[in-house]
Amino acid sequence: MPASSIDTILASSIMIILATAAMAIATMTLSPRFNELSHRNDVERYQQLAKYILLNTGTPTDWGSMQEVVPSSFGLAAINSSHSYQLDVDKVSRLNDDNAYSITYLQLLESFGVRDVALRIEVDTLFDLSTSLASSSSGENETTYNFEMSTEKSRLPVSAQLSCYVVSKNHVDHEFSSTSSSGNGSVSVTIPNSENGTALLVSFAKTEPRMVAFNVYPFNHNSSVPEPNGTFMRLSPLNYTLNVSFLYPTEEVLMAQAFTYGYNSELTQISGDNQTAEYSFPHLLDSSPMILVITGSNGSSVFAEWVTYPQLPVTMGSDLNDLGAASKIVSFTYIVTVNSALYKCTIKFVGPE
Amino acid sequence: MIEAFLAVLVILSASVFSITLYYPTASSDDEKMLKTLGMQVLMELDNNGALGNFIDESNWTAVRESLEILLPIGVSYNVTVYDEAMNQINNSTMSNGLKGQKIVSVEYLCASQSSEVRFYLVRLQLALVR
DSSP states (O other): OOHHHHHHHHHHHHHHHHHHHHHHHHHHHHHHHHHHHHTTTHHHHHHHHHHHHHHOOOBSTTGGGSTTOOOSBOOOBOTTOSSTTEEOHHHHHTTSTTSTTOOOHHHHHHHHOOTTOEEEEEEEESSEEEEEEEEEEEOSSEEEEEEEEEEEETTEEOOEEEEEEEEETTEEEEEEEEEOTTSEEEEEEEEETTOOEEEEEEEEEEETTTEEEEEEEEEEESSSOOOOTTSSEEEEEETTEEEEEESSTTEEEEEEEEEOSSOEEEOEEEEEOSSEEEEEOOOOOSSSOEEEEEEEEETTEEEEEEEEESOOOEEEEOOOTTOOTTEEEEEEEEEEEETTEEEEEEEEEEEEO | OHHHHHHHHHHHHHHHHHHHHSOOOHHHHHHHHHHHHHHHHHHHHTTTSHHHHHHHTTOHHHHHHHHHHHSOTTEEEEEEEEOTTOOBOOOSOEESOOOOSSEEEEEEEEEOOSSSOOEEEEEEEEEEOO
8 A cells, every 4th residue: 555545544534533522522512501502592481471470361361250260371460450560369369278269280380381391479568567565564444565566678677657456356446657767666556354365466567659568466365375377267368258167166256357558347248157158348449458357256265367368478389499400490570569559479480401 | 634633623613603602691681680670660669650759759768768678689779860851860879789790771751740740760770789
């Protein structure tokens, strides 16, 4: 074989080996970038999906107010909303699994119709109101309770106007107060000593524009330590009707009231037997969540149960705590309106990294 | 032999060059999110005329406090309000210390709520604090 042919074969072999090696190195080096390129529209896509949930009513458009109806397409927007990101109070309430008519996560995913993502929807107030009982003093006819109130957002103080109702058995009283720029305030309420049982301090904190936080603080008045909420009744508000399931056969309702920041109103019983009851409550035109309270007796003990409308906080969807490194979480926060009050809605999507 | 090295060089450089022509960064997604959030917050703030009222009353504290509740944690901001002649009218700073790698700016035209019609341009600058 001539020497030139050997040179040609040798050079060709080296060229092939080097070119193959170069392509392999290039592929390995650029693989993560190619991978990222293939997911470069994920965030945009997730954002459009989040907007779809908040800007569309779903099908049927009034699925939220119909107890047993599961939507065929999912959306939380209110019907005939006057502006965008206005959510339906019943659709939001049905995302809370404490509500007897809540939809399951599986039903949500099926109606959402997007197979390759997991999601989580959270709706809550924009800031927090906390209450603690500071002191109490008993007089001859009544007992005065002094509460310390605190308004904050992520440990930063918020100045707010306070509207507080004290509810005990058949007694309701209303006090206004405020928290200072340090986020601290106080309120005092009195309850006649003729009342007894679990009492509730129902508090609302309001700051402009239409941002409201709430808190319900149970305490004992001439009675033993209050039982946790939900011990005696299951309360499920939907379509301005409160559905009550009694958890003990000997329970009796003493009072049923709806509270907002500025108003309170009696609930009207529309049906009932010894296991369930239904109460209607009015559309109070107030930029505020509604807190529905029922006081009742079970034998000798007097209790108080409550629920909010919309039923908050909502945390519906996947548990994102135990996700591995192969998963990518994209989170969007929106300011939404429910019954004229503002809330924050966070929608998280989980897809492959 | 030289041809082999040249071929390798061409393949490598072509691949690297083409991939760096467009390499999207996470910050462009963040910018879109911040712009959407900023506009939504200003619209909600002005939904019942509250923003216009705050500006009419020069109540800059209220604007700052409202934004601090409405904006999520981890977002820094700075607000400047201009009149129709683009003169800055807020005489106190409305900011929580704007800082971040990428700053986005959202502009919102706001009408006065008083009987005398006035327009204001509200410039909200936002950044993600990492």
